[in-house]
Amino acid sequence: MSGVLLWVVSPKENANSLLSLMPRIGSPRRSKLCSRLTFSTGVLAYSGAVAHPVRSSEEMVYEVVLKQAALVREQSRVKERALDLDERIETDGLSNWDLLNQAYDRCGEVCAEYAKTFYLGTLLMTPERRRAVWAIYVWCRRTDELVDGPNASYITPKALDRWEKRLTDLFEGRPYDMYDAALSDTVSKYPVDIQPFKDMVEGMRLDLRKSRYQNFDELYLYCYYVAGTVGLMSVPVMGISPESKASTETVYNAALALGIANQLTNILRDVGEDARRGRVYLPQDELAQAGLSDDDIFRGKVTEKWKMFMKGQIKRARMFFDEAEKGVSELNSASRWPVWASLLLYRQILDAIEANGYDNFTKRAYVGKAKKLVSLPVAYGRAVIGPSKLTQQLVSR
Numbered sequence: 080m081s082g083v084l085l086w087v088v089s090p091k092e093n094a095n096s097l098l099s100l101m102p103r104i105g106s107p108r109r110s111k112l113c114s115r116l117t118f119s120t121g122v123l124a125y126s127g128a129v130a131h132p133v134r135s136s137e138e139m140v141y142e143v144v145l146k147q148a149a150l151v152r153e154q155s156r157v158k159e160r161a162l163d164l165d166e167r168i169e170t171d172g173l174s175n176w177d178l179l180n181q182a183y184d185r186c187g188e189v190c191a192e193y194a195k196t197f198y199l200g201t202l203l204m205t206p207e208r209r210r211a212v213w214a215i216y217v218w219c220r221r222t223d224e225l226v227d228g229p230n231a232s233y234i235t236p237k238a239l240d241r242w243e244k245r246l247t248d249l250f251e252g253r254p255y256d257m258y259d260a261a262l263s264d265t266v267s268k269y270p271v272d273i274q275p276f277k278d279m280v281e282g283m284r285l286d287l288r289k290s291r292y293q294n295f296d297e298l299y300l301y302c303y304y305v306a307g308t309v310g311l312m313s314v315p316v317m318g319i320s321p322e323s324k325a326s327t328e329t330v331y332n333a334a335l336a337l338g339i340a341n342q343l344t345n346i347l348r349d350v351g352e353d354a355r356r357g358r359v360y361l362p363q364d365e366l367a368q369a370g371l372s373d374d375d376i377f378r379g380k381v382t383e384k385w386k387m388f389m390k391g392q393i394k395r396a397r398m399f400f401d402e403a404e405k406g407v408s409e410l411n412s413a414s415r416w417p418v419w420a421s422l423l424l425y426r427q428i429l430d431a432i433e434a435n436g437y438d439n440f441t442k443r444a445y446v447g448k449a450k451k452l453v454s455l456p457v458a459y460g461r462a463v464i465g466p467s468k469l470t471q472q473l474v475s476r
């Protein structure tokens with residue numbers, strides 16, 4: 080987990096330089112191949128894992144991405160199996176079928192209650208996909224509630240172990256309750272792997288034992304666990320457009336980037352709230368380089384140093400959104416609108432932080448109703464654009 084990338088820029092330059100905050104987005108496979116990598120933007124160069132044999136978080140996460148991508152390639156085979164399953168349920172008798180439908184409906188209700196806008200977005204998907212996304216949503220929400228909900232103070236690592244055991248059981252067709260039954264059905268129909276789910280539980284474990292992140296490498300891993308995983312879970316259900324020429328890894332990378340971007344945005348929005356719970360998710364080394372410390376965060380004063388620091392953090396989050404945007408048009412047409420809508424809405428939280436004068440200690444950045452409404456047709460406009468010519472060119476090279 081330790082940071083293994085050596086930044087080429089000197090520590091002195093690092094102090095207030097945005098360069099030091101650039102994400103290591105793009106394919107880590109490339110960074111393995113080349114010991115020194117310069118991004119095509121020409122903005123940043125960093126040496127790969129040359130000084131340390133330990134893998135970076137990004138490399139570890141990329142292995143999961145590759146595994147998920149390989150699973151999707153087998154999709155057609157799984158689809159055939161799913162058809163067999165459907166037949167079995169129907170011949171088993173109406174009651175199983177009804178129970179399953181009820182389970183999915185309950186997931187839809189939970190989703191509508193906790194994430195209204197997102198729920199509306201899912202109504203644009205095909206009924207099969209929509210209910211599968213609801214089932215994933217409910218499992219994620221319940222997992223998050225374990226450490227973030229009203230009973231969080233009673234949650235122990237043992238309770239998380241039991242939750243993970245329950246996860247394994249539902250993946251093996253032994254659900255504990257109706258929400259699990261819906262997810263159990265979903266994972267039997269779509270090429271969804273258990274790894275991202277297990278990793279999300281790992282993220283909750285991390286939240287129990289850790290309240291500081293030494294550097295971006297550690298934070299990146301945390302963001303993958305709690306949010307990047309959601310992207311990996313969702314793609315097999317949302318589906319990749321049949322016209323897409325992009326590699327499956329590219330699409331998964333974009334999904335991962337969207338999860339990371341969302342979580343980074345969440346962290347930047349909630350700095351004050353988290354500090355009041357004794358938590359600082361911002362990378363400690365970057366705070367120190369900016370001349371800041373935990374005390375400055377607990378004091379909650381918007382200084383010039385803070386503004387500079389925040390500008391860098393926002394810039395990095397935006398780069399992850401940019402990376403994610405490259406993949407949305409590769410998704411199935413019916414899935415693109417809700418994804419674009421959620422991306423645009425979440426991205427605007429960063430604008431709201433700027434509009435609040437970087438005061439994320441006492442003000443909660445949010446996107447107003449009017450802006451939300453405007454975003455929907457914009458998202459629709461983007462969603463009608465299918466797999467990009469640009470990506471096709473990149474892939475055929």
Ligand SMILES: CC(C)=CCC/C(C)=C/CC/C(C)=C/CC/C(C)=C/[C@@H]1[C@@H](COP(=O)(O)OP(=O)(O)O)[C@]1(C)CC/C=C(\C)CC/C=C(\C)CCC=C(C)C
Pocket residue numbers: 197212215216219220223305306307309310311313314330331333334335337338341342345403404406407410417418421
């Ligand atoms: C269509 C679509 C957006 C599908 C995703 C649906 C889904 C399964 C969502 C689960 C979300 C959830 C409950 C996650 C648990 C952990 C958590 C709370 C993460 C934070 C979400 C924000 O939630 P909220 O605003 O409610 O935050 P608070 O609880 O109030 O703090 C996260 C910040 C992360 C959510 C991550 C995503 C939604 C990933 C999105 C990525 C994709 C859907 C992949 C898109 C594909 C491409 C190719 C770009």
